[in-house]
Amino acid sequence: MVCGGFACSKNCLCALNLLYTLVSLLLIGIAAWGIGFGLISSLRVVGVVIAVGIFLFLIALVGLIGAVKHHQVLLFFYMIILLLVFVVQFSVSCACLALNQEQQGQLLEVGWNNTASARNDIQRNLNCCGFRTYNPNDTCLASCIKSSHPCSPCAPIIGKYAGEVLRFVGGIGLFFSFTEILGVWLTYRYRNQKDPRANPSAFL
Structure with a gap:
């Protein structure tokens, strides 16, 4: 079957959501590793990383179930959420x-003070x-x-790595934002394809 077919769209969408699942588990694992080794003690930072991981895991789960079952409603909401995530992530990465x-x-x-x-x-x-000077x-x-x-002071030390970290985060975010727009396109195409094994008189 050609790659534009129903089975190929389904498999590509499943593979993409499995990738998102792995990334979400990796985020949660990194947060747990940081706490376990005492590298991170800030509950706010850990909470944000875990929340992002759980959010990404739930999105991937919705997309995976929608792709396997060819569920029109789940695929529609998955497509809308993924489009909104793409807009936010692309903006932050840029x-x-x-x-x-x-x-x-x-x-x-600002981050240091808060x-x-x-x-x-x-x-x-x-x-x-x-940060710039130390108060005893x-x-x-x-x-x-x-x-x-x-x-x-910490400012010069942090400043040496800040540019590299921002470029790394921006590059990774930009890469994943393009996978998200690919996911939106795949979902849109997959929703409008008819399952060849389904009842021919059934709607999609």
Whole structure:
């Protein structure tokens, strides 16, 4: 059967949703690994990663059930949700790739000021204290605080990796946004194809 046929559309859609399922489980696993090894203590950060993983898993499950059963309603909602996710993810990915050094610094400072637990993780793992300057009255879990040498501020250390991380996240997001628009197109085509094994008089 040619690749434009019913079976090929069904198999491609199932494969795409299995990929999304693996990615969602990977996200949840990374969050659990970060907690287990003490790399992340911020419940907010872990909660966001797990929530994204569960959301992606549910979308993939809806798409998989809709593809296997050729369920018109599930496929319609799957297509709409995937289109909305594509718009958001494409916008965020382009923003990550377009940020300059000054904007990255402002974004990092806002995140630093609003996440106390993540701030402690950064100071402990990067062995630095404070964002641009260190206030002795603030809490710092870095090992350098116990030595006679002054601790380095975290902003220059984070700044060295921020650009690379944003480019990596933006690139991965851009790649997956194109798989999502492929999923929308496959779902639209698959919904309008008739199952050759079904009753010829049945509607789709």
